Amino acid sequence: MERKDRIDGFGALALIGFATVLAFNQVVVKHGTA
Secondary structure, three states, rough: HHHHHHHHHHHHHHHHHHHHHHHOOOHHHHHHHO
């Protein structure tokens, strides 16, 4: 149970971090080309 919670927490953190990087990348590209 503890191991599964740890994996779920890491997965959620990785997903949030990945989404943040993608969103930040979009903003940089948009401002860079404009």
